[in-house]
Amino acid sequence: MSSPASPTPAPVLPALAGLAAVLAGFGLAELVAGLIAPGASPVLVVGALLIDLAPAWVKELVISLFGTGDKVALIVFIALVAAILAALAGILEYRRPPFGRFVIVATGLVALAAALTRAGASPFDAVPPVLAMVVAALVLTMLINRLRASGAATAVSVTPAAGSRAALDRRRFLAYTGISAGVGVLAAIGGQLLTAGSRAADAARALFTLPAPHTPGTPIPAGASFDIDGLTPLITPNAEFYRIDTALSVPRIDPSTWTLKITGLVENEVEIDFAELLALPLEESTTTLACVSNYVGGDLIGNAVWLGYPIRELLARATPLADADMVLSRSQDGWTASTPLEALTDERNSILAVGMNGEPLPLEHGYPVRMVVPGLYGYVSATKWVTELVVTRFDQESAYWSTRGWSEKGPVKLSSRVDVPRENATVDAGTVTVAGVAWSQHVGVSAVDVQVDDGEWNAATLADAISVDTWRQWRWDWPATGGSHTIRVRATDADGLVQTSKLADVAPDGATGLHEISVSVS
Ligand SMILES: Nc1nc2c(c(=O)[nH]1)N[C@H]1C(S)=C(S)[C@@H](COP(=O)(O)O)O[C@H]1N2
Numbered sequence: 001m002s003s004p005a006s007p008t009p010a011p012v013l014p015a016l017a018g019l020a021a022v023l024a025g026f027g028l029a030e031l032v033a034g035l036i037a038p039g040a041s042p043v044l045v046v047g048a049l050l051i052d053l054a055p056a057w058v059k060e061l062v063i064s065l066f067g068t069g070d071k072v073a074l075i076v077f078i079a080l081v082a083a084i085l086a087a088l089a090g091i092l093e094y095r096r097p098p099f100g101r102f103v104i105v106a107t108g109l110v111a112l113a114a115a116l117t118r119a120g121a122s123p124f125d126a127v128p129p130v131l132a133m134v135v136a137a138l139v140l141t142m143l144i145n146r147l148r149a150s151g152a153a154t155a156v157s158v159t160p161a162a163g164s165r166a167a168l169d170r171r172r173f174l175a176y177t178g179i180s181a182g183v184g185v186l187a188a189i190g191g192q193l194l195t196a197g198s199r200a201a202d203a204a205r206a207l208f209t210l211p212a213p214h215t216p217g218t219p220i221p222a223g224a225s226f227d228i229d230g231l232t233p234l235i236t237p238n239a240e241f242y243r244i245d246t247a248l249s250v251p252r253i254d255p256s257t258w259t260l261k262i263t264g265l266v267e268n269e270v271e272i273d274f275a276e277l278l279a280l281p282l283e284e285s286t287t288t289l290a291c292v293s294n295y296v297g298g299d300l301i302g303n304a305v306w307l308g309y310p311i312r313e314l315l316a317r318a319t320p321l322a323d324a325d326m327v328l329s330r331s332q333d334g335w336t337a338s339t340p341l342e343a344l345t346d347e348r349n350s351i352l353a354v355g356m357n358g359e360p361l362p363l364e365h366g367y368p369v370r371m372v373v374p375g376l377y378g379y380v381s382a383t384k385w386v387t388e389l390v391v392t393r394f395d396q397e398s399a400y401w402s403t404r405g406w407s408e409k410g411p412v413k414l415s416s417r418v419d420v421p422r423e424n425a426t427v428d429a430g431t432v433t434v435a436g437v438a439w440s441q442h443v444g445v446s447a448v449d450v451q452v453d454d455g456e457w458n459a460a461t462l463a464d465a466i467s468v469d470t471w472r473q474w475r476w477d478w479p480a481t482g483g484s485h486t487i488r489v490r491a492t493d494a495d496g497l498v499q500t501s502k503l504a505d506v507a508p509d510g511a512t513g514l515h516e517i518s519v520s521v522s
């Protein structure tokens with residue numbers, strides 16, 4: 001028989017063995033993470049590492065492709081890479097042992113490094129990746145040995161007895177492979193259930209009743225919103241509020257353990273706990289929050305009624321030294337933002353927020369406490385899960401995104417958006433309502449103009465302003481005639497600055513350009 005000395009089956013079976021081994025290791029690691037080290041699951045720590053390593057252009061690309069589905073996209077990406085490495089490990093282990101195990105150990109070491117370098121990592125966080133690595137390597141060795149036994153049998157299957165033994169070995173191999181993969185999947189599901197169910201933060205938030213505001217916010221004028229189908233609501237419901245952050249698993253802080261420290265260039269260090277914060281005279285204010293990654297016409301912007309305490313008052317207790325010019329705020333998971341000290345001490349409503357639209361902050365929007373600063377993009381001001389304010393100087397410290405290609409200061413740029421009609425809508429000739437929002441946080445919008453094709457600019461009607469810190473709705477009745485048209489919007493701020501038509505990318509400090517939509521009129 002012309003059987004080769006070392007039979008080489010199609011790479012499918014070794015690849016399957018690799019996948020099953022990695023699933024088993026990964027699943028058990030998820031289960032153990034759920035039991036002893038929530039947040040240290042290998043997928044999450046590797047994801048967090050990738051997020052931290054991504055330069056500005058990658059973040060921008062991912063957000064432009066997937067929007068707030070960026071985290072799902074990242075997990076799918078990690079799963080794909082892991083599957084490719086697993087298949088490769090299986091094939092290598094079959095052809096050139098122990099190189100398959102080397103691939104697994106190398107990948108495991110990356111996960112281990114990722115787990116131990118996270119902010120606030122504990123030694124327990126080493127357990128899930130080490131377990132994943134050991135289990136995957138053992139299962140891989142076991143499965144490949146099975147496969148080799150069946151392959152060896154195939155190679156000499158000259159007699160019917162040897163042939164049926166080969167078939168039996170192959171069935172055994174497939175059964176063990178299936179069992180390994182199945183155990184892995186079940187363990188991973190168990191781990192997910194554990195992490196979702198047993199969290200002090202969820203329970204505390206569910207029981208927490210928001211205190212009534214000591215100072216109610218400026219009432220929202222009746223004329224602040226138009227009743228137009230498809231127009232963005234003036235106040236964004238919490239469930240629809242955009243979410244952008246680097247936290248792959250939402251930090252869950254038990255409020256009874258939460259404190260905020262004010263340190264750095266101050267005369268007195270200040271520390272305050274959650275009960276003390278809630279006992280202070282809380283104020284309500286409506287502020288629009290925007291992300292620097294919001295492209296022209298995009299929806300990474302929202303407006304909410306926040307309940308919180310002025311940061312200026314807490315900073316006054318700490319008394320910043322004369323040479324300080326920045327506050328580096330830090331979140332529980334180690335993210336940082338650099339806010340000009342002045343934006344936190346001047347008269348604007350810069351707050352430590354505990355409430356959002358009449359509810360405790362949702363977990364993903366920073367529960368129990370976040371910052372909200374009118375006029376600055378979120379990446380330099382809106383720290384969620386905030387636990388420390390370091391009073392410092394721009395020439396001494398840099399924040400998370402400033403070290404990744406984004407500008408260290410980020411005032412929100414004057415902008416406007418058309419919501420109605422929708423892009424590419426078909427409308428009937430006659431009077432068509434064109435409407436949208438415009439914003440220039442902390443300066444205020446004074447006018448909005450609309451242009452059809454290359455015609456005149458027409459003044460839109462502005463809804464009443466809540467304050468200079470919120471977006472304003474606008475509307476314009478368009479006498480629409482048949483054909484295809486382009487509608488373009490442009491805002492002017494309270495200082496008379498007209499929104500530029502010059503295109504700028506979102507990096508490094510926010511997009512510019514005019515939003516335009518195409519419609520056909522029939
Ligand atoms: N802890 C933490 N806070 C954060 C971020 C983050 O990654 N981590 N992202 C910031 C960015 S870039 C923005 S735009 C806002 C978004 O707040 P939201 O998710 O509540 O809309 O949060 C800011 N606060």
Ligand SMILES: [Mo]
Nearest residue numbers: 291292378379
């Ligand atoms: Mo952002």
